[in-house]
Amino acid sequence: MPKLKVATKVATLVTALAMGVVPAAMAANISGAGATFPAPVYAKWAETYKAQTHNDLNYQAIGSGGGIKQINASTVDFGASDKPLKPDALAAGGLQQFPTVIGGVVPVMNLPGFQAGQIHMTGKLVSYIYQGTIKRWNDPAIQSWNKGLKLPNMPITVVHRSDGSGTSFLFTTYLSMSDPKWAAGPGGNDAVNWPVGLGGKGNDGVAAFVKQTPGSIGYVEYAYAKQNHMDYAVMMNKAGKWVSPTAANFAAAAANAKWSGAPGFYLLLLDQPGATAWPITGATFILMHKKQTDAQKGHDVLAFFDWAYKNGDAEAQGLDYVTLPLAVKNQVRKSWSTIVGPSGKPVYP
Amino acid sequence: MAVSARHVAARRLGNVVFVAFCALVTFIALAALALILYSLIVQGLGGLNLNIFTKSTPAAGTPGGLINAIVGSILMCVLGMIIAVTMGILGGTWLAEYAGESRYGTIIRFLNDVLLSAPSILIGLFVYEILVFPHIQVRLFGHDIKIEPFGHFSGLAGGVALALLAAPVIVRTTEDVLKLQPIALRESGVALGAPVWHVIRTILWRGSASGILTGALLAFARISGETAPLLFTALNNQFFSWDMTHAMASLPVVIFQDALTPYPDLNRLAWAGALIIAASVLAVTIIARAFSQEPRRS
Amino acid sequence: MSTAVNATPTARRTTPRGFALEPVFEGLCFAAATALLAALGGVLVSLAIGGWPALSRFGLSFVTGVTWDPNPDHETYGAAGPIVGTLITSAAALIMALPVAGGVAFFLVELCPTILRRPIGTAVELLAGIPSIVYGMWGLFVFAPFFATHVETPLMTWAPPGSIWETLFSGIPNGSGMLAASIILAIMILPFMAATLRELLNTVPTQVRESAYGLGATTAEVVLKVTLPYIRRGAIGAVMLGLGRALGETMAVTFIIGNSHAFPKGLFDSGSTIASTIANEFNEAGPLQSSALIALGLVLFVITFTVLALARLLLRSQVRA
Numbered sequence: 015m016p017k018l019k020v021a022t023k024v025a026t027l028v029t030a031l032a033m034g035v036v037p038a039a040m041a042a043n044i045s046g047a048g049a050t051f052p053a054p055v056y057a058k059w060a061e062t063y064k065a066q067t068h069n070d071l072n073y074q075a076i077g078s079g080g081g082i083k084q085i086n087a088s089t090v091d092f093g094a095s096d097k098p099l100k101p102d103a104l105a106a107g108g109l110q111q112f113p114t115v116i117g118g119v120v121p122v123m124n125l126p127g128f129q130a131g132q133i134h135m136t137g138k139l140v141s142y143i144y145q146g147t148i149k150r151w152n153d154p155a156i157q158s159w160n161k162g163l164k165l166p167n168m169p170i171t172v173v174h175r176s177d178g179s180g181t182s183f184l185f186t187t188y189l190s191m192s193d194p195k196w197a198a199g200p201g202g203n204d205a206v207n208w209p210v211g212l213g214g215k216g217n218d219g220v221a222a223f224v225k226q227t228p229g230s231i232g233y234v235e236y237a238y239a240k241q242n243h244m245d246y247a248v249m250m251n252k253a254g255k256w257v258s259p260t261a262a263n264f265a266a267a268a269a270n271a272k273w274s275g276a277p278g279f280y281l282l283l284l285d286q287p288g289a290t291a292w293p294i295t296g297a298t299f300i301l302m303h304k305k306q307t308d309a310q311k312g313h314d315v316l317a318f319f320d321w322a323y324k325n326g327d328a329e330a331q332g333l334d335y336v337t338l339p340l341a342v343k344n345q346v347r348k349s350w351s352t353i354v355g356p357s358g359k360p361v362y363p
Numbered sequence: 364m365a366v367s368a369r370h371v372a373a374r375r376l377g378n379v380v381f382v383a384f385c386a387l388v389t390f391i392a393l394a395a396l397a398l399i400l401y402s403l404i405v406q407g408l409g410g411l412n413l414n415i416f417t418k419s420t421p422a423a424g425t426p427g428g429l430i431n432a433i434v435g436s437i438l439m440c441v442l443g444m445i446i447a448v449t450m451g452i453l454g455g456t457w458l459a460e461y462a463g464e465s466r467y468g469t470i471i472r473f474l475n476d477v478l479l480s481a482p483s484i485l486i487g488l489f490v491y492e493i494l495v496f497p498h499i500q501v502r503l504f505g506h507d508i509k510i511e512p513f514g515h516f517s518g519l520a521g522g523v524a525l526a527l528l529a530a531p532v533i534v535r536t537t538e539d540v541l542k543l544q545p546i547a548l549r550e551s552g553v554a555l556g557a558p559v560w561h562v563i564r565t566i567l568w569r570g571s572a573s574g575i576l577t578g579a580l581l582a583f584a585r586i587s588g589e590t591a592p593l594l595f596t597a598l599n600n601q602f603f604s605w606d607m608t609h610a611m612a613s614l615p616v617v618i619f620q621d622a623l624t625p626y627p628d629l630n631r632l633a634w635a636g637a638l639i640i641a642a643s644v645l646a647v648t649i650i651a652r653a654f655s656q657e658p659r660r661s
Numbered sequence: 662m663s664t665a666v667n668a669t670p671t672a673r674r675t676t677p678r679g680f681a682l683e684p685v686f687e688g689l690c691f692a693a694a695t696a697l698l699a700a701l702g703g704v705l706v707s708l709a710i711g712g713w714p715a716l717s718r719f720g721l722s723f724v725t726g727v728t729w730d731p732n733p734d735h736e737t738y739g740a741a742g743p744i745v746g747t748l749i750t751s752a753a754a755l756i757m758a759l760p761v762a763g764g765v766a767f768f769l770v771e772l773c774p775t776i777l778r779r780p781i782g783t784a785v786e787l788l789a790g791i792p793s794i795v796y797g798m799w800g801l802f803v804f805a806p807f808f809a810t811h812v813e814t815p816l817m818t819w820a821p822p823g824s825i826w827e828t829l830f831s832g833i834p835n836g837s838g839m840l841a842a843s844i845i846l847a848i849m850i851l852p853f854m855a856a857t858l859r860e861l862l863n864t865v866p867t868q869v870r871e872s873a874y875g876l877g878a879t880t881a882e883v884v885l886k887v888t889l890p891y892i893r894r895g896a897i898g899a900v901m902l903g904l905g906r907a908l909g910e911t912m913a914v915t916f917i918i919g920n921s922h923a924f925p926k927g928l929f930d931s932g933s934t935i936a937s938t939i940a941n942e943f944n945e946a947g948p949l950q951s952s953a954l955i956a957l958g959l960v961l962f963v964i965t966f967t968v969l970a971l972a973r974l975l976l977r978s979q980v981r982a
Contacts, residue, residue: 058422074599077944089515176920178945204945207730212931213920216623227835241625381881388764450693457690478701480905480965482936485958489704539895543864560686574860588792637795644790
């Protein structure tokens with residue numbers, strides 16, 4: 015088969031050439047992996063950063079758990095997680111953690127005849143729905159919070175996430191905080207033993223199921239709810255006020271939070287005080303080794319995030335993220351002095 | 364002894380039913396293809412433009428393309444296919460020609476089928492464990508030298524994972540097709556004084572070229588769309604890179620990530636990428652078949 | 662009359678070098694086959710090592726238990742749901758795809774006009790070239806709504822209350838569930854089986870077919886009673902290809918199966934498969950959960966082993982020399 019032979023030879027040549035070419039870039043080459051929630055904004059920042067400084071930052075969204083695994087294995091330069099690691103986990107891995115951006119989780123629904131922002135929900139109500147205790151939309155419990163609305167006699171189809179995710183972590187932890195029965199049952203985690211309902215893959219899968227199933231309820235990240243024009247619920251926050259999921263209300267939850275009292279920046283922005291604070295808010299975090307084996311690499315990573323803090327706000331907000339308050343950013347910068355190189359000196363500045 | 368007319372009529376009816384069934388299911392299969400292609404083309408064309416082939420994958424809101432993913436996919440698929448075709452044809456030949464009914468042959472045949480059914484994610488995990496996870500260093504002349512590509516994600520690892528997925532398909536189809544070649548072919552070759560391997564190379568392989576090619580094309584079609592194994596081995600790369608010893612972009616992973624974002628421009632890019640994969644599998648199939656000689660049927 | 666054999670020798674004289682390379686070639690082939698064995702062995706060993714923590718902790722209840730709880734405070738992993746889901750969806754997909762694949766192969770070889778043969782054949786093979794994630798997305802966004810309105814809702818409304826049909830057709834009528842996933846899976850494995858069967862049918866010598874036709878057999882009889890038994894052994898191989906794909910398929914299934922770890926009670930109920938569970942949860946899994954997922958992969962290998970072994974026993978009882 016002479017033609018096959020020629021084709022094989024050509025292919026081998028191409029591959030050999032490809033492998034032989036060494037990247038000539040003298041610029042920095044940083045790799046990171048982890049949470050899917052901030053992936054779009056990290057990608058955006060990396061693009062602009064490369065245009066301005068010619069440094070490559072390659073971030074890949076493989077999930078928070080994957081990010082934690084990879085940074086522990088040191089196969090990447092930094093990891094990213096939607097779920098903050100507790101201080102003892104940080105100490106065990108020799109890791110340092112800091113937040114970058116903030117987002118919110120929004121309960122969405124598909125109720126024919128009703129629009130976004132009409133239905134009122136509390137955390138406990140959502141918990142009962144997700145446990146299957148409340149089965150129909152016109153249940154007296156739901157009706158009591160929605161006086162003046164004639165809710166239909168439809169069965170509630172519960173939609174949750176099939177994959178583990180930081181979004182689920184925030185949602186289920188909030189349910190645990192709102193309802194002791196949920197805390198004793200499934201609990202708060204990025205994947206739980208869901209009592210009822212079907213699982214969609216990713217925020218996209220949940221959004222699709224909710225949009226296609228009348229009478230369904232689900233939860234998605236704010237960007238998905240906004241981009242897909244989904245009907246969201248209005249929720250009661252800690253201050254007892256009804257709030258809508260908007261960027262301003264996520265920022266309110268972050269602004270009132272006590273970051274300075276949180277070692278390792280371990281802080282869940284759930285059920286935060288404040289009249290306009292959205293109850294299901296959360297930050298996303300970066301993980302780095304406290305002791306860097308390559309001081310230059312460590313420097314490059316922190317240089318990127320410093321740049322992002324200074325210049326990345328507009329782009330983040332354009333993608334429906336909420337940026338950290340300046341005070342928190344400065345706190346983070348101060349904490350970077352504990353990231354040291356092989357010689358023991360801080361890698362940044 | 365006349366055959367009863369009723370019996371003949373029954374056989375004829377059975378024939379009509381059978382023919383109708385075959386035509387019907389072919390129509391169903393083609394209809395399914397048409398429906399899926401329709402969605403793919405409608406969505407994918409919306410995202411196709413010249414940028415696809417000149418720019419790398421963008422962040423949301425920036426115009427961009429897929430060239431880094433296309434190049435990465437080509438490199439890794441070619442690497443995977445080279446390994447798989449070599450191992451597959453040789454292995455399938457061994458099973459068909461040399462193994463006979465030996466115990467070892469039966470075991471390999473059986474385990475090949477098991478490997479065939481392995482979820483691609485587990486193969487990816489295995490390659491991760493042996494190629495990506497271990498940091499391998501040697502101490503030479505007082506310096507620690509890192510052995511690439513161990514210790515981080517790489518296009519090479521991705522190619523190896525794809526090869527492990529493609530090889531069992533090729534082994535299976537090669538063995539099946541070779542076994543169905545008439546023994547007379549082998550005997551005539553050997554009778555002319557040629558050594559067995561010469562007979563295999565010139566007569567058997569040539570005779571079953573169409574079947575072996577089908578196996579290779581099926582394997583290529585399979586690995587061109589695989590996402591899970593690449594996630595653990597090659598990861599992905601936002602920027603353009605020829606370097607196979609580091610993380611590489613690939614179309615399936617880009618599609619997977621972009622399709623699940625809420626941003627419509629990235630979704631369009633994902634569909635365009637899917638269309639490119641399907642179109643290239645079609646192109647490779649057509650080109651490869653044009654090169655091979657189809658045996659004549661009467 | 663020595664016209665046949667001329668002055669130039671017709672057969673090239675084989676030099677001793679040809680024979681000397683014989684063991685080299687055989688050795689290469691053997692090495693390739695053994696390399697595959699080694700790869701599989703490596704996969705199994707790494708799975709066993711990775712899955713040991715979960716298996717040793719849960720023992721048999723890993724396979725029989727129904728609760729899958731990843732919360733680290735009270736972790737427990739029972740994989741009966743995904744195991745049953747895998748078996749049901751794969752079997753259903755195979756049952757639906759095999760007749761179609763066979764029909765397509767027979768159509769292309771016996772009945773199709775020659776001009777159309779190549780285009781239709783290529784078209785069917787094109788189904789194999791569509792990335793599996795496209796199947797998943799098409800399944801979720803296009804097929805599911807159609808399935809919900811035109812199949813699920815009518816059947817669920819028709820089913821007489823309290824009858825077996827009601828249980829069979831129970832579930833959520835939004836186009837997701839076990840049956841929907843099985844159908845998508847069937848479409849996915851169809852081209853592999855069809856292409857392989859077609860190749861096998863093409864290897865049947867024309868004399869065999871022509872002699873059958875000459876005896877007055879109808880097309881159906883030639884196909885079913887002559888060519889099919891001839892390729893029986895290879896046909897099992899084609900089925901294995903399809904089954905293998907069905908057992909291990911991830912993306913296409915996970916979008917549409919509903920991903921509930923409980924036992925599905927009806928055709929339209931949500932379920933899960935081993936491959937989709939692993940793919941869904943692996944990235945975010947903690948240490949024990951990772952181990953449980955890897956153990957789940959090991960279980961899938963055991964299932965594959967068993968199914969293939971059964972198939973071989975079946976084959977051995979029927980095959981002639």
